[in-house]
Amino acid sequence: MALSRAASSTPHANLLKPLAAAISSSSSFFRRSISTDTTPITVETSVPFTAHRCEAPSRTVETTGQELVGFFRLMALMRRAEIAADSLYKAKLIRGFCHLYDGQEAVAIGMEAAITKKDCIITAYRDHCTFLGRGGTLLEVFSELMGRQAGCSKGKGGSMHFYRKEAGFYGGHGIVGAQIPLGVGLAFAQKYNKDESVSFALYGDGAANQGQLFEALNMAALWDLPAILVCENNHYGMGTAEWRAAKSPSYYKRGDYVPGLKVDGMDALAVKQACKFAKEHALKNGPIILEMDTYRYHGHSMSDPGSTYRTRDEISGVRQERDPIERIRKLLLSLDLATEKELKDIEKEVRKEVDEAIAQAKESPMPDPSELFTNVYVKGYGVESFGPDRKEVRAVLP
Amino acid sequence: MFGVVRQKVSAGGSPLTILGQTLPFLRAVASPLRSYSSAAKEMTVRDALNSALDEEMSADPRVFLMGEEVGEYQGAYKISKGLLDKYGPDRVLDTPITEAGFTGIGVGAAYHGLKPVVEFMTFNFSMQAIDHIINSAAKSNYMSAGQLSVPIVFRGPNGAAAGVGAQHSQCYAAWYASCPGLKVLAPYSSEDARGLLKAAIRDPDPVVFLENELLYGESFPVSAEVLDSSFCLPIGKAKIEKEGKDVTITAFSKMVGLALQAADILAKEGINAEVINLRSIRPLDRATINASVRKTNRLVTVEEGFPQHGIGAEICTSVVEESFGYLDAPVERIAGADVPMPYAANLERTAVPQVEDIVRAAKRACYRSMPMAAAA
Numbered sequence: 122m123a124l125s126r127a128a129s130s131t132p133h134a135n136l137l138k139p140l141a142a143a144i145s146s147s148s149s150f151f152r153r154s155i156s157t158d159t160t161p162i163t164v165e166t167s168v169p170f171t172a173h174r175c176e177a178p179s180r181t182v183e184t185t186g187q188e189l190v191g192f193f194r195l196m197a198l199m200r201r202a203e204i205a206a207d208s209l210y211k212a213k214l215i216r217g218f219c220h221l222y223d224g225q226e227a228v229a230i231g232m233e234a235a236i237t238k239k240d241c242i243i244t245a246y247r248d249h250c251t252f253l254g255r256g257g258t259l260l261e262v263f264s265e266l267m268g269r270q271a272g273c274s275k276g277k278g279g280s281m282h283f284y285r286k287e288a289g290f291y292g293g294h295g296i297v298g299a300q301i302p303l304g305v306g307l308a309f310a311q312k313y314n315k316d317e318s319v320s321f322a323l324y325g326d327g328a329a330n331q332g333q334l335f336e337a338l339n340m341a342a343l344w345d346l347p348a349i350l351v352c353e354n355n356h357y358g359m360g361t362a363e364w365r366a367a368k369s370p371s372y373y374k375r376g377d378y379v380p381g382l383k384v385d386g387m388d389a390l391a392v393k394q395a396c397k398f399a400k401e402h403a404l405k406n407g408p409i410i411l412e413m414d415t416y417r418y419h420g421h422s423m424s425d426p427g428s429t430y431r432t433r434d435e436i437s438g439v440r441q442e443r444d445p446i447e448r449i450r451k452l453l454l455s456l457d458l459a460t461e462k463e464l465k466d467i468e469k470e471v472r473k474e475v476d477e478a479i480a481q482a483k484e485s486p487m488p489d490p491s492e493l494f495t496n497v498y499v500k501g502y503g504v505e506s507f508g509p510d511r512k513e514v515r516a517v518l519p
Numbered sequence: 520m521f522g523v524v525r526q527k528v529s530a531g532g533s534p535l536t537i538l539g540q541t542l543p544f545l546r547a548v549a550s551p552l553r554s555y556s557s558a559a560k561e562m563t564v565r566d567a568l569n570s571a572l573d574e575e576m577s578a579d580p581r582v583f584l585m586g587e588e589v590g591e592y593q594g595a596y597k598i599s600k601g602l603l604d605k606y607g608p609d610r611v612l613d614t615p616i617t618e619a620g621f622t623g624i625g626v627g628a629a630y631h632g633l634k635p636v637v638e639f640m641t642f643n644f645s646m647q648a649i650d651h652i653i654n655s656a657a658k659s660n661y662m663s664a665g666q667l668s669v670p671i672v673f674r675g676p677n678g679a680a681a682g683v684g685a686q687h688s689q690c691y692a693a694w695y696a697s698c699p700g701l702k703v704l705a706p707y708s709s710e711d712a713r714g715l716l717k718a719a720i721r722d723p724d725p726v727v728f729l730e731n732e733l734l735y736g737e738s739f740p741v742s743a744e745v746l747d748s749s750f751c752l753p754i755g756k757a758k759i760e761k762e763g764k765d766v767t768i769t770a771f772s773k774m775v776g777l778a779l780q781a782a783d784i785l786a787k788e789g790i791n792a793e794v795i796n797l798r799s800i801r802p803l804d805r806a807t808i809n810a811s812v813r814k815t816n817r818l819v820t821v822e823e824g825f826p827q828h829g830i831g832a833e834i835c836t837s838v839v840e841e842s843f844g845y846l847d848a849p850v851e852r853i854a855g856a857d858v859p860m861p862y863a864a865n866l867e868r869t870a871v872p873q874v875e876d877i878v879r880a881a882k883r884a885c886y887r888s889m890p891m892a893a894a895a
Contacts, residue, residue, distance in 0.1 A: 274662060299654065340614065
């Protein structure tokens with residue numbers, strides 16, 4: 122890839138901050154001589170963008186050493202967290218549904234790099250890493266997965282229901298496709314409030330055929346809403362390959378009258394560029410669709426081995442050729458922004474962080490039995506609610 | 520042409536109610552001698568709803584209205600008449616005929632802090648959007664442990680109109696009222712309509728507001744208090760429309776009118792019925808209902824919807840559970856017939872509760888005998 126760079130790194134103090142700080146361009150991150158360089162670098166995306174009804178943005182992306190190291194660290198953290206969740210699920214500490222994001226990290230990372238916390242993100246159930254990207258902590262993730270009080274939803278939601286409203290993350294939704302009209306609703310509110318911010322509604326190739334997508338997109342276009350629909354196309358809707366579910370799997374074109382862009386979703390810089398472009402577009406011209414060409418290494422969920430409908434060769438092939446973390450590693454090494462050892466150290470550090478968070482999460486207690494009846498309403502008017510045996514268990518809703 | 524359509528519709532109500540005007544037995548008649556405060560002014564339910572919307576939109580800039588024909592058409596049933604002119608197209612939105620889409624958009628706007636009022640042209644069409652009402656709205660505050668509250672109102676006509684057939688006549692009170700996280704309100708009079716709609720819009724939780732098309736044109740007396748812009752009714756409290764001591768009759772929406780007519784007939788036969796206007800289906804005012812049955816010892820529940828797993832079933836069970844010892848007779852349920860709504864006028868008449876059904880059930884509960892106290 123073509124590239125150019127400038128000056129050498131300057132030392133900064135080591136700050137142990139939550140991972141959100143790692144990708145914020147104003148904070149500092151340092152470990153010995155690892156790059157904290159904020160001098161602009163330009164990198165070319167792996168492949169050019171393909172556009173529908175709009176002019177594709179340039180392949181040349183501006184970044185900095187600091188940003189790239191931040192990408193590496195946060196993606197490594199997300200990867201490690203999802204793999205740890207796999208083990209916890211097999212150990213039966215996580216129950217029910219667990220949909221893992223490993224392979225797709227570049228989408229979450231690239232998007233965050235292009236937007237602010239005033240912009241909103243809403244996604245479906247593969248939400249752990251999106252939540253981390255919005256500033257959620259590992260403790261909140263693992264506690265919620267294990268149904269503990271320290272969870273982001275206090276143990277009441279589970280894997281599919283992570284929220285962080287203060288950072289513009291609106292969940293975490295279990296019903297395929299429902300998050301799309303909800304996301305357009307967020308954009309509606311932003312326009313209503315004259316916020317100058319946008320909403321990203323993420324969905325998969327499976328959800329891309331949902332009728333409510335087209336209903337919401339129609340209204341977004343009619344009313345010029347700052348809504349960006351992002352199809353995380355990992356090519357399989359559960360066990361059904363895209364060509365078996367969609368007559369037209371060119372999801373970036375499915376908006377018809379709405380412009381679209383196809384993006385290499387394994388390239389964090391391409392994702393960043395596309396989201397930046399989309400935000401500018403949406404604020405001026407209304408909705409746009411981004412199709413992220415990405416891949417998930419795990420099956421649809423923990424109950425799906427993921428190898429009955431695709432070959433192990435395919436999975437290992439993508440891991441070899443397109444892994445998002447390896448791409449950034451190679452970039453950092455080739456630009457001399459970090460050494461192999463430094464990157465390995467980051468991975469070790471990240472692994473330790475994850476292990477510590479899990480240990481802490483295991484200490485968090487399960488919710489108090491009285492929590493069964495909390496948050497049913499914001500305002501319960503002192504009304505009664507009942508347990509399975511209403512003569513045994515009743516509660517007053519405050 | 521547009522002007523002509525407007526005139527035609529505002530003169531006689533929507534095309535759906537034309538038959539309603541020729542089927543008087545289905546129309547509720549409000550008795551002005553009931554327990555309303557002494558009032559010179561009368562107001563239709565339609566105007567009550569319109570004024571409530573107007574005042575709440577005026578008071579809180581986060582409130583907006585969306586639905587089919589709510590704007591330029593002035594509302595399919597003219598409930599939102601004048602609101603587009605007053606508040607503009609940013610706050611009164613005409614939507615395409617895409618319930619799943621616009622309901623989801625409304626809920627998303629509520630997540631972000633706005634206060635949407637989503638109108639369904641009838642609640643039959645809410646089934647296209649029911650996933651958003653239940654899974655996106657009702658459950659969100661719970662699943663997010665309080666992070667995502669949903670201050671939204673879903674409103675529109677519910678239940679049978681006149682001659683509109685099976686797909687346009689279902690009552691959804693039981694379905695929505697069974698879901699924790701929702702509040703379900705059903706006004707009867709203009710006072711109910713104003714007070715409950717204002718309460719619903721101000722409420723921080725998702726509220727399903729079940730109106731009735733045949734009541735829109737009905738006039739009820741309204742006091743100065745009701746007309747005040749701060750007027751609000753409490754959610755979760757039923758109203759005793761008529762006090763009595765021989766039998767408790769519960770009803771909501773249009774059936775309250777029929778229950779009051781039945782009470783008049785029963786009075787002539789020496790049975791003093793107590794009529795409860797539920798107003799709130801969820802939360803259900805079990806306290807008022809049980810206190811009433813403990814006084815009268817007999818219960819008749821009335822609803823327009825399908826009988827199985829209906830509102831009456833819940834009320835009867837609540838009374839059996841809480842006040843068994845006070846019952847002097849088996850509980851009685853009057854409900855719509857257990858069939859899809861037929862079109863033919865004679866069949867339709869037998870598919871919806873009539874005054875004589877309520878009278879008969881009340882007499883059954885009283886073992887057709889006259890309680891001694893009733894003679895006084």
